[in-house]
Amino acid sequence: MPIVSKATFLAAKFDYVIIGGGTAASVKLSEDPKVTVGVIEAGVDYAGDPAVTIPGMMALNTRNPRYDWEFYTEPQVHVQNRKIQSSRGKGLGGSSMQNFLAFGENLCPINLSADVAKDFAVVPDPSSHGMNVDPKTATRSYSASAYLAPNVERNNLLVLTEAFVLKVRFEKQENNLHRAEAVDLVVDDEQLSVEANKEIILCAGTFQAPQLLEVSGIGNRDLLSNLSIECLIDLPGVGENLQDHMLSPIVVQIDQNMLTVESLRDPEQLKLQQELYDTANVKRWAASATIEASSPEAFVKTPPSALNGIKKQYEIMRTWIDSIHPLGQLLNLNGLFPVLGFIPDPSKRYMTMLAAYIHPLSRGTVHITSKDAQVPPAIQPNYLANPADLDILCKTVKFAYKRSDCEQVTRYVQETMLTVHHPVGAASMMPREDGGVIDPSLLVYGTSNLRVVDCSIIPLEISCNIQTLAYAIGEKAADIIKQTA
Numbered sequence: 001m002p003i004v005s006k007a008t009f010l011a012a013k014f015d016y017v018i019i020g021g022g023t024a025a026s027v028k029l030s031e032d033p034k035v036t037v038g039v040i041e042a043g044v045d046y047a048g049d050p051a052v053t054i055p056g057m058m059a060l061n062t063r064n065p066r067y068d069w070e071f072y073t074e075p076q077v078h079v080q081n082r083k084i085q086s087s088r089g090k091g092l093g094g095s096s097m098q099n100f101l102a103f104g105e106n107l108c109p110i111n112l113s114a115d116v117a118k119d120f121a122v123v124p125d126p127s128s129h130g131m132n133v134d135p136k137t138a139t140r141s142y143s144a145s146a147y148l149a150p151n152v153e154r155n156n157l158l159v160l161t162e163a164f165v166l167k168v169r170f171e172k173q174e175n176n177l178h179r180a181e182a183v184d185l186v187v188d189d190e191q192l193s194v195e196a197n198k199e200i201i202l203c204a205g206t207f208q209a210p211q212l213l214e215v216s217g218i219g220n221r222d223l224l225s226n227l228s229i230e231c232l233i234d235l236p237g238v239g240e241n242l243q244d245h246m247l248s249p250i251v252v253q254i255d256q257n258m259l260t261v262e263s264l265r266d267p268e269q270l271k272l273q274q275e276l277y278d279t280a281n282v283k284r285w286a287a288s289a290t291i292e293a294s295s296p297e298a299f300v301k302t303p304p305s306a307l308n309g310i311k312k313q314y315e316i317m318r319t320w321i322d323s324i325h326p327l328g329q330l331l332n333l334n335g336l337f338p339v340l341g342f343i344p345d346p347s348k349r350y351m352t353m354l355a356a357y358i359h360p361l362s363r364g365t366v367h368i369t370s371k372d373a374q375v376p377p378a379i380q381p382n383y384l385a386n387p388a389d390l391d392i393l394c395k396t397v398k399f400a401y402k403r404s405d406c407e408q409v410t411r412y413v414q415e416t417m418l419t420v421h422h423p424v425g426a427a428s429m430m431p432r433e434d435g436g437v438i439d440p441s442l443l444v445y446g447t448s449n450l451r452v453v454d455c456s457i458i459p460l461e462i463s464c465n466i467q468t469l470a471y472a473i474g475e476k477a478a479d480i481i482k483q484t485a
């Protein structure tokens with residue numbers, strides 16, 4: 001049974017210690033019975049919890065501290081100084097446990113048909129995209145259900161939940177590389193340590209992976225010395241190059257008789273839908289939505305090496321600005337998405353189009369403000385800092401809304417912009433001289449055995465719902481590590 005008690009976990013000897021039991025966490029490593037793998041996860045196991053497993057109930061687990069780290073950005077000057085709420089899943093499965101289930105390699109052509117609001121049961125087109133819902137059980141398929149649950153009998157895989165990793169400890173080798181020896185963690189208010197014979201694998205996600213690197217002494221020397229942290233490896237790219245997809249929601253009133261997610265506020269309707277869901281052939285909650293579809297001052301504090309990498313990214317992005325690559329994405333939500341300043345009439349029905357922008361030029365940072373990993377990092381995505389981002393997001397909104405008043409749309413976007421929850425890039429796989437943090441084999445520069453395996457390593461935001469990449473990273477990482485073992 002992989003989920004074990006603190007005593008059992010501490011008594012074990014591990015070849016690999018994985019920090020964070022989230023989407024990309026490489027439990028695949030334990031396919032080899034000769035190695036022992038220990039996974040340390042801060043949250044709990046949500047197997048069987050309807051707020052996780054029933055797709056249509058997903059909204060229940062965002063902004064809820066039981067499931068969500070509930071991060072907020074620093075005030076964003078280009079969107080009226082608002083602090084943007086940024087969810088991250090806390091528990092086995094990580095953000096795949098709480099995401100909005102859109103699963104696709106690429107965007108399909110935009111389709112603005114309003115038919116999708118007719119019912120809860122929106123059937124995605126499997127030829128181009130889909131949702132991570134198990135078609136047989138109509139429950140959420142996420143990394144804990146797909147990777148961990150089928151392997152509960154493995155003796156060489158142990159998982160400790162409700163355990164928070166505080167830092168990684170290193171030993172300097174003769175070849176000048178640092179060897180990750182152990183992690184310090186806190187469980188039940190007790191501070192403990194777990195050693196790894198071979199490797200430590202950091203899978204804590206885009207905000208917390210760079211945080212753990214910095215508190216462990218890997219990062220920008222100046223930043224670390226300001227916080228009295230000994231700098232073991234001067235790696236200025238840690239926490240830089242943060243990118244995210246962003247959106248503006250457009251709410252439209254629809255036919256009163258259509259069923260939307262708001263119907264579930266009515267206890268009778270909730271009961272009825274629950275009964276329907278529980279019957280074998282009507283799985284309406286299986287679907288919740290379908291996909292239809294810098295300014296110079298921002299870089300003042302960016303280390304020169306990180307700027308090199310960003311310039312190279314812009315060269316690549318330049319080739320994407322053509323008539324083939326989409327820059328916008330429209331997601332239909334069958335119900336009301338909260339929009340600042342809009343007071344809905346409870347007797348009316350609404351649907352929302354989320355107009356998203358997928359190739360942002362703005363770059364931000366995520367850095368520690370304390371030596372203590374339990375203090376949330378400062379998240380500064382610099383949303384819309386590059387005027388082209390504002391322009392393209394406005395165009396996407398205008399396309400969806402068929403609205404031409406430019407000034408009003410610009411104000412609307414600044415007032416309503418939110419995150420799509422796809423942060424990447426703060427521990428990028430790039431050359432070290434370009435601000436990279438890990439090499440192509442996922443090893444952190446300057447270390448012999450610390451790898452990062454999560455969405456923080458993606459150097460350039462791409463046009464996809466990024467959980468697909470998280471799974472690909474986890475799979476590929478297991479292959480790389482097995483080959484180099």
Ligand SMILES: Cc1cc2nc3c(=O)[nH]c(=O)nc-3n(C[C@H](O)[C@H](O)[C@H](O)COP(=O)(O)OP(=O)(O)OC[C@H]3O[C@@H](n4cnc5c(N)ncnc54)[C@H](O)[C@@H]3O)c2cc1C
Pocket residue numbers: 019020021022023024025040041042043062087088089090091092093094095096098099100101102103104163164165166203204205206208212373420421422423453454455456464465466467468470
């Ligand atoms: C609300 C929301 C909606 C989304 N919707 C979609 C969508 O529809 N489609 C899509 O493709 N993508 C979506 N995403 C994005 C996608 O789910 C994430 O980008 C992806 O799952 C991130 O995977 P990861 O492995 O990088 O990190 P995560 O899956 O977040 O894993 C990180 C894990 O590390 C743990 N952890 C962190 N710090 C510590 C510590 N110090 N000690 C111990 N454990 C720690 C966390 O608890 C977590 O389990 C959404 C994300 C959110 C939050």
